[in-house]
Amino acid sequence: xxxxxxxxxxxxxxxxNYIVNHNYPxxxxxxxxxxxxxxxxxxxxxxxxLLKINKRKSFYVAVLVNPQNEFLEKIKDFPFDYYQLYNCxxxxxxxxxxxxxKKIITAFTINNYKDFENFxxxxxxxxxxxxxxxxxxxxxxxxxxxxxxxxFGKEVMLAGNIQINDDLEKIKKxxxxxxxxxxxETLGLKDISKIEIFLTKIKxxxxxx
Numbered sequence: 001x002x003x004x005x006x007x008x009x010x011x012x013x014x015x016x017n018y019i020v021n022h023n024y025p026x027x028x029x030x031x032x033x034x035x036x037x038x039x040x041x042x043x044x045x046x047x048x049x050l051l052k053i054n055k056r057k058s059f060y061v062a063v064l065v066n067p068q069n070e071f072l073e074k075i076k077d078f079p080f081d082y083y084q085l086y087n088c089x090x091x092x093x094x095x096x097x098x099x100x101x102k103k104i105i106t107a108f109t110i111n112n113y114k115d116f117e118n119f120x121x122x123x124x125x126x127x128x129x130x131x132x133x134x135x136x137x138x139x140x141x142x143x144x145x146x147x148x149x150x151x152f153g154k155e156v157m158l159a160g161n162i163q164i165n166d167d168l169e170k171i172k173k174x175x176x177x178x179x180x181x182x183x184x185e186t187l188g189l190k191d192i193s194k195i196e197i198f199l200t201k202i203k204x205x206x207x208x209x
Contacts, residue, residue, distance in 0.1 A: 002206050003172040006030055006157060007195065008063065009040030009181040013050060015190040020056045022195075024203040028177065030061040030084060034071050039188055040181065044074060051079055061105065067096075076100055084130060093125045103127040105157060109134045110142040119152060126154055130179065133160035148174055164198045168205060178202070 008030030010016050019025060032040045033047055042050065051060065059081035064071075066087040084105040085093055097104050106126040108116040111134055119129060129152050133142045141161040158175035163183040171178050184194045 001172065001176070002209065003168070003175075003202060004028070004177040005199070005202050006061065006177055006179040007181070007184060007198075008032070008061070008159070008179055009038070009185075010050075010190065011040050011042045011046075012190070013053060015192065015195070016050055016053050018192055019195065020053060020058055022199055024199045025056065025058050026199065027058060028061050028082070028179075029055070029058050030063045030179070030181075032063045033075065034067050035063070035065045047075075047078070055079065055081075062102075066092075072096065072100065082127070090122055090125060093122065097125050105130050107132055110146060110160075113146055116147070123153060128155045128157050128177065130157040130159060131175075132179070144171070144174055164194055164201065168201065172205070 005026035006028035007019055007026045009032055010019065010029055016029070019029060031042050031047060031050070032038045033042055035041055060079055061082040061084050062075060062080040063084045064086065081103060082105050083096060083100070083102045084107055085096070086107045086109070093104055093106060104126055105128045106122045107130040108119065109132050110116060116131060131147050144158065147156070155176040157177040157179050158171055159179035161182060162171070162178060162180045168178065180198065184190055184198060186194065
């Protein structure tokens with residue numbers, strides 16, 4: 001199985017240009033756009049400029065925490081392929097998916113099994129399940145073994161303070177997509193050298209499959 005990649009929390013044009021023009025670009029690139037508590041937050045005017053950069057072979061993902069209708073209307077014509085939704089119930093996700101015709105990444109923040117035991121109730125509105133830590137704006141981990149050996153029936157994306165030196169082969173056995181953000185940063189900013197190491201490592205690992 002090929003392990004897909006998502007680089008999240010991109011907030012500057014230099015990093016974005018480097019990623020989309022890489023020989024082994026990630027399948028997904030995420031932007032935190034309605035959660036100002038995050039150091040990776042991108043406000044609307046800056047976002048508009050960033051999204052003028054050709055996504056080329058990647059999908060652009062809007063990372064949204066319980067977005068309000070007014071905000072969704074502001075971004076409805078932006079070139080996002082996926083909405084990654086936190087803290088939304090089934091009915092809200094269903095309305096967003098139908099109204100804005102976007103693919104949906106449903107995010108579950110995990111401390112224990114109870115935090116995702118109802119995942120099946122979202123299957124009709126979800127394209128990808130994301131399992132993340134409770135950290136939100138902080139880089140925190142959770143016990144990845146909680147989701148091992150479960151047939152989710154959808155692609156699974158795994159996040160939660162993943163580092164480039166982690167055993168990515170182990171993650172490959174759990175998830176279809178690895179979602180990394182803080183692990184590609186130095187002093188809170190995306191680090192091109194770490195991005196290069198990560199994308200090359202994933203390419204090499206997939207070539208060995």
